[in-house]
Amino acid sequence: MRPLHSAGGGPFSAGAGPRGGGGGALRRRRPGSGGPLTRRTPRDNRGQVPHDSHSAPQAPADLRSLVSRMTLEEKVGQLLVLHVYGHHATDPDPADIEANERELGVRTAAEAIAKYRPGGLIYFGWAHNTRDPRQLATLSNDVQRAALGQSPGVPLLLTIDQEHGVVARVGAPATLLPGAMALGAGGSRDDVREAARIAGAELRALGVRQNYAPSADVNVNPANPVIGVRSFGAGPDAVADFVTAQIEGYRAAGIASAAKHFPGHGDTETDSHSALPTIHHSREQWEELDAPPFRAALAAGVDAVMTAHLVVPALDPAMEPATLSYPIVTGVLREQLGHDGLIVTDSLSMQGVRTTYGDDRVAVLALKAGVDQLLHPPRPELARNAVVEAVREGELSEERLDASVLRVLELKARLGLFEDPYVPLDGLDEAVGGGAHRAAADRIAEGTTTLLRDDGGLLPLSPDRHVELLVVGADPVSPTGTTGPPTAVLATALGELGFRAEAVSTGMEPSKEAVEAAVAAAAGRDAVLVTTYDVTAGDAQHGLVSALAATGVPVVTLAVRTPQDLPAAAAALATYSWTDVELRAAARVLAGRARPRGRLPVPVPHPDDPGQVLYPIGHGLSYEPYATAD
Numbered sequence: 001m002r003p004l005h006s007a008g009g010g011p012f013s014a015g016a017g018p019r020g021g022g023g024g025a026l027r028r029r030r031p032g033s034g035g036p037l038t039r040r041t042p043r044d045n046r047g048q049v050p051h052d053s054h055s056a057p058q059a060p061a062d063l064r065s066l067v068s069r070m071t072l073e074e075k076v077g078q079l080l081v082l083h084v085y086g087h088h089a090t091d092p093d094p095a096d097i098e099a100n101e102r103e104l105g106v107r108t109a110a111e112a113i114a115k116y117r118p119g120g121l122i123y124f125g126w127a128h129n130t131r132d133p134r135q136l137a138t139l140s141n142d143v144q145r146a147a148l149g150q151s152p153g154v155p156l157l158l159t160i161d162q163e164h165g166v167v168a169r170v171g172a173p174a175t176l177l178p179g180a181m182a183l184g185a186g187g188s189r190d191d192v193r194e195a196a197r198i199a200g201a202e203l204r205a206l207g208v209r210q211n212y213a214p215s216a217d218v219n220v221n222p223a224n225p226v227i228g229v230r231s232f233g234a235g236p237d238a239v240a241d242f243v244t245a246q247i248e249g250y251r252a253a254g255i256a257s258a259a260k261h262f263p264g265h266g267d268t269e270t271d272s273h274s275a276l277p278t279i280h281h282s283r284e285q286w287e288e289l290d291a292p293p294f295r296a297a298l299a300a301g302v303d304a305v306m307t308a309h310l311v312v313p314a315l316d317p318a319m320e321p322a323t324l325s326y327p328i329v330t331g332v333l334r335e336q337l338g339h340d341g342l343i344v345t346d347s348l349s350m351q352g353v354r355t356t357y358g359d360d361r362v363a364v365l366a367l368k369a370g371v372d373q374l375l376h377p378p379r380p381e382l383a384r385n386a387v388v389e390a391v392r393e394g395e396l397s398e399e400r401l402d403a404s405v406l407r408v409l410e411l412k413a414r415l416g417l418f419e420d421p422y423v424p425l426d427g428l429d430e431a432v433g434g435g436a437h438r439a440a441a442d443r444i445a446e447g448t449t450t451l452l453r454d455d456g457g458l459l460p461l462s463p464d465r466h467v468e469l470l471v472v473g474a475d476p477v478s479p480t481g482t483t484g485p486p487t488a489v490l491a492t493a494l495g496e497l498g499f500r501a502e503a504v505s506t507g508m509e510p511s512k513e514a515v516e517a518a519v520a521a522a523a524g525r526d527a528v529l530v531t532t533y534d535v536t537a538g539d540a541q542h543g544l545v546s547a548l549a550a551t552g553v554p555v556v557t558l559a560v561r562t563p564q565d566l567p568a569a570a571a572a573l574a575t576y577s578w579t580d581v582e583l584r585a586a587a588r589v590l591a592g593r594a595r596p597r598g599r600l601p602v603p604v605p606h607p608d609d610p611g612q613v614l615y616p617i618g619h620g621l622s623y624e625p626y627a628t629a630d
Contacts (some may be wrong), residue, residue: 001287001596013119013197014306015082015624017371017409018123021503023305023460029040030321033068034412049466057289058325058541060339062450063409063413064406065409066152066154066307067402067405067406067407067409069152070152070405071382072388072391072392072398072401072528073117073388074152075227075398075401075405076118076384076387076388076391076401077116077117077118077119077384078117078118078119078154078404078408078409079114079119079367079373079374079387079401079404079405079408080118080120080342080373080374080377080380080383080384081118081119081120081122081157081159081373081376082104082112082116082117082118082120082121082122082376082377082380083121083122083124083127083376084100084104084108084109084112084127084129085097085099085100085103085127085128085129085290086100086108086109086127086128086129087128087129087130087131087135087535088108088109088135088139088142089108089109089110089139089143089145089413090108090109090110090142091108092107092108092128093128096127096128098125100112102365103378103379104116104380104381105381107511109139109142109143109146110119110142110143113143113146113147113150113156114146114150115381116380116381116384117154118151118156118380119154119156119157119373119405119408119531120156120157120158120159120408121143121156122156122159122160122161122372122375122376123136123158123159123160123169123170123208124161124169125169125170125171125480125481129169130169130170130171130224133173133174133205133206133428133429133431133433134174134425134428136170136206136207136275136413137206137207137423137425137428139207140158140206140207140208140422140423141207141422141423141425143156143158144156144158144207144421144422145422148421154398154409154412154422155412155417155418156417156421157209157210157256157411157412157415157417158207158208158210159208159209159210159211159406159461160203160207160208160211160212161211161212161213162176162199162203162211162213163179163180163211163212163213163214163215163230163335163495164176164178164179164180164195164199164207165177165178165179165180165181165182165229165230165479165577165579166179166228166229166230166479166561166577166621166624167179167479168479168480169581170202170203170206170480171478171479171480171481171482171483172433172480172482172483172580173432173433174202174206174433175199175202175432175433175434175437175438175440175441176431176441176480176483176580176581177195177198177199177441177444177445177581178195178441178444178445178448178576178577178581178582179229179230179232179576179577180214180215180229180230180231180232180242181219181229181231181232181233181563181576181601181602182229182445182464182575182576182577182582182598183195183227183232183242183444183448184232184233184238184239184242184601185233185448185449185450185563185574185576185599185600185601185620186230186444186447186448186597186598187329187447187598187599187601188444188447189241189245190240190245191253191444191447192232192242192245192246193244193245193248194248194249194251194440194444194600195246195247195249195440195441195444196214196246196248196249196250196252196257197249197250197253198249198253198437198440198441199211199249199250199251199253199255200249200250200252200253200254200255201253201255201431201437201452202431202432202433202437203253203255204253204254204255204423205423205427205428205431205432206423206432207422207423208255209254209255209415210256210257210298210303210304210411210415210470211250211255211256211257211258212258212260212306212344213246213258213260214232214242214243214246214257214259214260214297214455215227215230215231215232215249215260215261216232216240216243216259216262216264216289216293216294216296216297217231217239217260217261217264217265217266217290217293217383218233218234218235218239218259218264218266218267218289218293218601219231219233219234219237219266220234220266220267220293220611221266221268221269222562222564222602222603222605223269223394224265224266224267224269225260225269225270226265226268226270226273227265227266227268228562229439229559229561229562229576229577230520231266232601233601233602233615233617234266234601234602234603234617235601236288236289236290236292236293237292238290238601239292239293240293240295240296241296243293243296243297243300244296244297244299244300247259247297247300247301247302248300248368251301254416256267256303256304256411256414256415257302257303257304257572258302258303258304258305258306258342258344259293259294259297259298259302259304259305260305260306260307260308261306261307261308261310261324261345261346261578262294262305262306262307262308262328262333263279263286263290263294263308263312263315263322263328263332263333264279264281264286264289264290264294264308265277265279265292265308265310266289266290267279267280267281267289267290267308273350273351273352274350275351275352275355276309276310276311276321276352276353276355276356277309277310277311278310278311278312278313278319279310279311279312280313281312281314283314283315283395284313285314285315286312286315289615290464291337294333294337295337296564298337299338300336303335303341303342303411303414304341304342304343304344304368304411305339305341305342305343305344305372306343306344306345306346306375307323307328307329307343307344307345307366307371308322308323308344308346309321309322309346309350309352309353310322310352312328315327315328315331315332319371321352321353321356322370323345323346323353323362323366324357324362324365324366324368324369325369326368326369326370328369329343329369329370329371330370333370333371338627341407341411342373342407342408342411343371343372343373344371344373345366345371345372345373345374345375346375347375347376348362348363348366348374348375348376348377348378348383349376349377349378354378359377359378359379359382359383360379360382360383360385360386361386362377362383363377363382363384363386363387364386364387364390364395364396364601367387367390367396367400367401367404368395368396368586370408371404372404372408372572373404373408379532387401389553391404394550401432404616406573407425412513429487438581438612440553441581442581442584444587445581445582445585446585446588446589446597447586447596447597447598448575448576448582448585448597448598449573449574449575449582449585449586449589449594449596449597449598449622450563450573450574450575450576450596450598450599450600450620450622451571451572451589451596451598451620451621451622452563452566452572452573452574452575452600452604452615452619452621453546453566453569453570453571453572453621454570454571454621454623455570455571456555456570458527458554458570459556459571459590459591459592459623460589460590460591460592460623460626461499461527461556461591461592462592463497463498463499463591465526466499466526466527467500467526467527468499468500468526469491469494469499469500469501469502469522469526469527469528469529470501470502470504470518470521470522470525470528470529471487471491471494471501471503471504471528471529471530471531472487472488472503472504472505472506472518472521472525472528472529472530472531472544473486473487473505473506473521473530473531473532473533473541473544473558474486474506474507474508474531474532474533474541474560475487475488475505475507475508475531476508476533476560476561476578478579479577479579480579483578483579483580484578484579484580485503485505485520486531486560486583487504487505487531488503488504488505488577489580489583489584490503490529490531490558490583490586490587491503493583493584493587493588494529494568494587494590494591497587497588497591498591499595501529502521504517504518504521506544508533508534508541509539509540509541510540510541510543510544511540512543515543515544515547516552518547518548519548519551521549522546522548522551522553523551523553525553526553526554526555526597527553527554527555527556528546528548528553528556528560529555529556529557529590530545530548530555530556530557530558531557531558531576531578532545532557532558532559532560532563532565533559533560533565533578534561534565535559535564535565535566536561537607537608541565545557545568545569546568549568549569549570554570554571555569555570555571556569556570556571556572556573557569557572557573558569558572558573558574558575558586559572559573559574559575559576560575560576560577560578560583561576561577561578561581563602563604564604564605565601566604566607573586573589573590573596574598574600585605592623592625592626593625593626594625595622595623595624595625596620596621596622596623597620597622598620599617599618599619599620600616600617600618600619600620602617603615603617604619605615
């Protein structure tokens with residue numbers, strides 16, 4: 001399986017320093033309640049009052065009045081969350097201008113805002129939106145200024161997929177934190193909440209005010225190719241607890257959250273990025289397995305719910321994709337579960353929702369189903385025009401549109417965007433990736449490392465008995481482009497702990513020559529550590545571990561994605577991701593500087609009999625750290 005990472009355009013690469021994040025709790029009101037909004041003087045990107053009068057955000061006393069002054073096209077625009085290419089609102093690189101012209105019919109982000117009047121933007125690394133904290137904060141301020149320069153001026157909701165772990169768009173120097181399954185292995189509700197608060201505080205400092213997290217999917221299928229370690233685990237109640245904690249953490253940072261992927265993406269063997277999956281749960285199974293985390297999210301006051309591009313016949317016998325299904329979106333989510341906040345589609349560029357209908361009809365059908373926001377439509381002009389035409393022809397009522405626009409504006413109001421949409425550039429070195437945040441990330445990650453097997457008590461390794469180490473294995477590309485490679489990070493971390501460690505990358509599909517070179521390099525070593533990535537029976541990674549074990553040198557495997565990797569080795573650990581923070585934590589556990597505390601949040605099937613559980617939920621070995629540990 002291909003690693004989940006953003007192709008092209010590396011995120012942050014410059015350095016930064018500490019701050020502990022703030023922002024008050026968000027006050028929830030029913031959409032469309034209109035209530036008064038307090039007006040505050042806006043600041044520019046240096047914390048000063050802007051000189052340009054167009055930059056002042058409008059703070060209407062009644063959101064319904066604002067909606068009534070919008071044209072039909074402006075209303076449809078508020079329901080669009082678009083991507084744009086480039087690091088700058090008005091002066092992107094030539095390649096990004098070309099990409100904007102090809103996909104959006106404009107040259108720049110500012111022109112896209114003028115043309116489409118979108119309600120929001122989503123940042124991606126592959127769209128070259130993220131370079132360093134100052135650049136991203138400046139981009140956020142500049143696109144807000146472009147939006148407020150329109151009439152009526154409505155601030156943007158700036159969004160991102162920053163789940164952490166294997167899905168992250170913003171990299172170093174921003175703090176990188178363990179992902180959902182790692183946090184599930186850590187088992188600490190407080191750590192889940194604190195990780196979200198740190199993530200949210202840093203996003204807010206960059207101008208991003210909504211994170212498309214948490215994943216409320218219950219990953220009951222080990223073969224799931226799209227969710228996997230993005231889920232907190234396979235236990236509905238545990239996932240519900242951690243979803244609640246993460247929502248609380250984002251709210252504490254002043255960030256809106258979005259529970260996804262409704263009605264649940266945990267039991268599928270198909271990736272909805274490339275095809276349309278079917279969930280075969282009965283209604284009773286759905287209520288027992290999939291619904292609890294979403295019920296918990298709604299009880300916690302989640303700001304939005306993201307739909308999934310999949311078919312659930314038990315919830316919609318017509319077998320429409322959930323994103324386009326009135327019985328699922330309106331019938332189940334709105335009416336049965338009582339969600340009155342935003343509903344946003346998953347990316348409309350995914351094949352799972354494009355397999356049956358054209359990009360124009362998808363936009364219309366999603367709104368007819370009850371969705372409020374259309375995320376990342378691949379052909380936004382086509383989508384916008386189709387919705388406008390549907391209203392004019394009576395297929396969609398303008399009142400239906402108004403209800404969704406009100407929900408979008410209500411969220412912006414709760415986030416304070418009408419009062420102050422800008423972020424100061426001063427102090428970014430303290431706000432993003434600072435020492436306090438990084439120390440917290442290290443501590444949290446240390447509690448997630450899971451020891452699955454330790455035959456003969458090989459671990460912890462000691463610099464006295466295991467001086468010479470070899471680190472080989474898979475080096476998947478960093479989710480953010482700013483960390484790794486994993487083998488080098490692990491070797492360096494072990495070197496700092498008193499070992500002599502050499503790194504040799506053998507890849508996710510090691511060749512015969514690479515295996516032979518690794519076996520030769522293992523000669524004379526006291527132990528070999530192998531990073532593995534989604535190992536399957538009989539694949540080349542399995543052969544690498546077997547060949548190394550046959551040398552007689554003790555072999556330790558580290559599963560850097562799914563914990564089901566269990567090739568023949570003396571000891572096995574799971575880190576659930578390969579970013580530096582989790583690999584450094586694993587090094588401290590391996591070296592006896594920290595006690596392994598992680599417990600499996602999913603069962604691990606037997607490699608020779610997938611129907612048999614080898615290690616159940618809750619399994620995890622431990623040992624005491626060395627007395628000399630710091």
